[in-house]
Amino acid sequence: MSLTHFRIGSRMSFQNKELRLPLTPLSFQLLLAIADKHRHGYGIVKEIELATDGAMKPATGAVYLAIQRMVDEGLICNEAAPGDVAVDERRRYYGLTELGRRTAAAEATRLAGLVGAAVRKRLVGGGVFDNLND
């Protein structure tokens, strides 16, 4: 499998040392979940479930494991009371840092590159991107 990868694109699109790509599916979904707004833990879990149509139902423990790692890596930040959400002062809200935003975007591009390769090999039709515009 990895051999095929190497042939269809530049190495950088699969492994990015600086941005620590590729991301695990959970990490990527986590970044996506907080891309539009700050969310607290339960909000993140709900958003992931929603975004993947329930295909991904991560355990809360696993989510926090990832949160800790990405906070340490500077991908996400957490704050007690962001301005735009109703406040429960015990809750932490998590949002993307600039690095996190760039990482998520790079991962998305990487994934898009993979899908583009699959389209070129006629594994799937070009229409797979259509539903993005709805």
Place this chain on the structure above:
Amino acid sequence: MESHPTGMATLPLRWLLRLFPKRFRDRFGADLCLAVSDRMAAARTQSLWAAVRLFVAEFWGLLVSAARMRFASRPRTTISAAPRGPDGPRRKDLLMQSLIQDIRYGLRSFARNPGFTAVVVGTLALGIGANTAVFSVVNGVLLKPLPYEQPDRLVSVYTRFLPESGFDFNQFSLDPREFQDYREQSESMEVVGFYWTGSTTLTGVDERAEELRTTAVSAGVFRALRVSPLLGRAFIDDDNAPNAPAVAILEYDFWQTRFGGDPGVVGRTIFLSRRSVEVVGVMPEGFDFGTRDLAMWRPATIDPAIPATRRSSHYGYGIARLAPGVTLEAAEAEMTTLMAGWRDEFPNIHTGHFLFLMPLVEDVVGNIRQPLLLLMGAVVFVLLIVCANVANLVLARGENRGTELAIRTAMGAGRARVAQQLVTEGVLLALAGGALGILLAVRGVPFMLALGGTAIPRSSGVGLDLPVLVFGAALTGLAGVLFGIIPAWHVGGTDLQSALKDGSRGSSDGGTRMTFRRILVGAEFALSVLLVIGAGLLVRSFGELLKVDPGFRTQGTFVARVSLPSQAYPDDEQVLSFYTGLLERVRALPGVTSAGTSTWLPLQGSSVNDFEIEGREPRSQGDLARNGIFVAAGPSFFETMGMTLERGRLIDERDRLGTTSVVLINEKLASEFWREEDPLGERIRMVGLGEWATIVGIVGNVRGDGFAQDPDGAYFLAAAQTPATMGSARRTMWLTVRTDLAPLTLARPIEAIISELDSNLPLTRIQTVTDLVNRSMAQPKFTMVLLGAFATLAMMLAAVGIYSVMSYSVARRNREIGIRMALGAAGQDVLRMVVREAMGPALIGLGIGAAAALGVTRLMSSLLYGVSPADPTTFGSVAVIFVGVALVSCAIPALRATRVDPMESMRTE
């Protein structure tokens, strides 16, 4: 956090959080808890099943995450893991697959160590099984709500006599006038009911005559319980009127067995004690309020003609439902006020005598609560010991596996992967142990119930139902966490290089681990010493109970009951001649030594009545009430029961109607009322009844209410003279027969005699006096046998614990011992060294256990008879036993140590 609505459900999850490193907990702990609570709350609104599924998923997720984090937070070793390929991290997608791999690997490694696996699974099964079994009894008897609507609103009503009343009964029945007054005056109660238990003879269904247990209930009883009949109607107030048509409501099981579940039974007429009675209803299945094995309910009729001042016929019980919004405390406060009024109104009755309320569930559960809680505590201790033992084994195994795991890591297994492997193995062991334990509980519960017999109320509700299974599963889960996390933790700290270099010798910091394991063994010893002392006290107490002289013979006596219906035997003459004829024929049976009749048997409950003494002033307020158990006894009753005659003579054939009425008293009554005088020749009579009877003899005391109860005063009137002394002949009598044969072989011939005399008469409650005694001993025996079993188990586990730690220690120190011996240490010295090492934790554990026992056994003093909770004999013998156990269990490893060959041990390095 604590106030969160799903707090209870997430509690175990929050507990799991402690497994995470402190750094993580400080930063994310509270937040993670909130998120989990939110998820649980959301799942709960969907369905219970969704919540359970989520709970399990979160539990597992936290466990794995904690293990991963613990692992990742260890300092990296110099041998780094193999470089990860691009698909390395994505193994997480393949969690399921890797899990299956882990399970396979785990099973293979268990199969390679069958001894280890069997010991771990077996001890876990014992611990979890004992806990699940005891919990299922605790759940069924103590925790399950009573099977009525809003059962916590139901209260029992009893009376109490304080000594100032001249009586001393902590919990006594009610007089019907007391019930009526309370029903009218109380505003705290929605409804108050009154009931008493009795028996009747059923005829007219088929050719059999059958004695049935019945409960007479006022219409309020079913209303208070809020139970409606399955068929027909409930009782109405009119049914309780004195001249109302006779009606009955059948119990479900009785309806099924005796009437084949025929719905047409409603409206049918049956004959009870040869009076026609209409069946008006059948109660739903499982409803059996009143008495054990009851067959039907009948209206409780209270004669309104008896004046309100006559309120000393205590034979009924009250049950009431609190009115909406009224608390038990409020109802009790109202009761206090009412009782003050009663005392003013009837000072000679209600001084030191009053009604009180008790939650129905307490009344039903009675005195089994304490033994059950004691046993529950004991099995929790057993489980702790099991855990300490298994933790010990798992640790030893983990240390031996250091090399294997180091190799796996070096070969490219991620640390997280190894951690997951260890957690999976721990959970597998726990699951196997838990499943086997629950099977053990399935077998154990019927055994426990059989052992407890009638001592366990509500036993029909005991079973392995959902709460019990959840309990068993939770224990299994905890065990899984424990045995998964512990080795992951330890192996995680292993330095891979040194593990590989060291070979199988294990880790470099083995010393601190040995200390930890010795602490575990010491704790095991302390816990099992505590249990064995508790069990020892119960055994001693039971022994004391057996040594008690009950005042009657407990062997070789047949007893059964006969009840003559007043319709067929209207005259006293007929009753007396029936019993005379019966006794004549029974005495003629082969093997019968003697036979007698009595209205009373020891251990079967008793009736107390006032008497007056001729020539003495009526009792003044505050004097000891002149009362005692009253018995009507036929000739030979005392000889048959093996009661002793202290002075004077027994009742015999001379004491018939027309001769001087006679009475016997027991020593207790004699000592209470004839301190100075000689009671022989004095005359007494039952208050309100009959004529004076002369005291002709004094018999020995009998412990009629149980071996642990002090004997009560009693007086025995001649059965043949009861028309004169009690106003009428007694129709219901116990037949007592002493025999050289096995007592129950007499049942057939005696039944034949009775049916010859009257084919419609049943002989009921056929049993032996030994049965009565066994039943009265059931509760102490139940507690003693079970606690004894658990304590023995605990002691064996502690012995295994010390054995395994010492074996391991000797094996580890093989080389050191070899060097010592090479340097001149004798076998003796080595032996002493090992024993000293073993006895340290054992003796400390023994000391702590004994000290704890001094504090704890006081709590069980109400279960002890004739033994002090700090009984030096018990404490001393337990100490000796445990020192012996410790010596024996370290003997094998110690002897093995003396046989170490110095050359051999150093060469293997």
